[in-house]
Amino acid sequence: MLPLSYYQNEDVLFLARDLLGKKLTTQFNNEVTAALITETEAYVGETDKASHAYGGRRTRRTEVMYRAGGVSYVYLCYGMHNMFNIVTGASGVPHAILIRGVKLVEGMEIAMRRTGKELKKDEKINGPGNVTKSMGISREHNGLSLTGEIIYLEKTRMIIPPEEIIVSARIGVSYAGNDALLPYRFRLK
DNA sequence: GCCTGGATCCAT
DNA sequence: TGGATCCAGGCC
Numbered sequence: 001m002l003p004l005s006y007y008q009n010e011d012v013l014f015l016a017r018d019l020l021g022k023k024l025t026t027q028f029n030n031e032v033t034a035a036l037i038t039e040t041e042a043y044v045g046e047t048d049k050a051s052h053a054y055g056g057r058r059t060r061r062t063e064v065m066y067r068a069g070g071v072s073y074v075y076l077c078y079g080m081h082n083m084f085n086i087v088t089g090a091s092g093v094p095h096a097i098l099i100r101g102v103k104l105v106e107g108m109e110i111a112m113r114r115t116g117k118e119l120k121k122d123e124k125i126n127g128p129g130n131v132t133k134s135m136g137i138s139r140e141h142n143g144l145s146l147t148g149e150i151i152y153l154e155k156t157r158m159i160i161p162p163e164e165i166i167v168s169a170r171i172g173v174s175y176a177g178n179d180a181l182l183p184y185r186f187r188l189k
Numbered sequence: 190g191c192c193t194g195g196a197t198c199c200a201t
Numbered sequence: 202t203g204g205a206t207c208c209a210g211g212c213c
Contacts, residue, residue: 041196050196052209061209078197079207085196098196129197172196 002153007069007088007146012095015088016042017186019097020165021158023105026135026151031110033135036156038124039101039187041170043085045094050176053094064143065094072151074132074142081129084137086146086153100171101126101187104134111135164189 002022009015017040025034043051052062052075064073069088073096077083089095103124104111111134112119119125125134132138137151146152166187173180 043196052196057210059210075196076208078195078205080205081197083196096196100196127198170196175195 001147002155004068004070004147007086008090009069010089010093010095012042012044012088012097013184015086016040016097016184017165017167019086019099019153020186020188021156021160023154023156024099024102024135024151025106025154026137028136028150031107031136033104033107033110035102035104035106035125035131035135036158037099037101038103039099039126039185041098041100041186042184043096043098044184045089048176048182049179050170050173050182051094051096053096062094065096066092067143069095070146072137072141072144072146074137074139076139077129082132082138083128084132084135084141098128099131100128100185102131102135160188 019037019040022037046053046056053065065087068091071087073085073087074082085096085098087096108119115133125131167183168185169181170185
């Protein structure tokens, strides 16, 4: 399991890239799903106009972003989609990484039941709303430690050469002005 | 209090 | 391209 120290790295862009290929597991109600991370986006603390914590905004919703790295930040978007983020960095620094895509390696049947959709072997799950739906993550899991038993990450044998990673601008953040153009989205080819 | 719009998804 | 669907955040 990835230790707390992993998440407390101050370099959120490094972590967003490094999380590609890591294995994310959820287990509750006797149901286990596990998936390799294929797409992430970094949200850089208080200085990033696309971040919920931009300008030091500190509210009930964003409070968990200010905790020390290694906890989850789950919020509702568009009234219907749960978004799963990994909080990183030191306490007081609201960095977060949104998980936008995964590839399931365990619990395909469970994921299909949760989403009501067919899923072929090795098929990627794209879109943050689809990731949480497939893996059963919801706002109940907000603020949960990622070194516990319910949601955790592990290293894998995967070695990802730089040319396998597509770096681009983030999705759906046009309100963020020039920060919308920053190359903070990372995905596997 | 009320109003606006969103780190989306899917069918059209 | 728009409808679903609802809450957080900002402003009154």
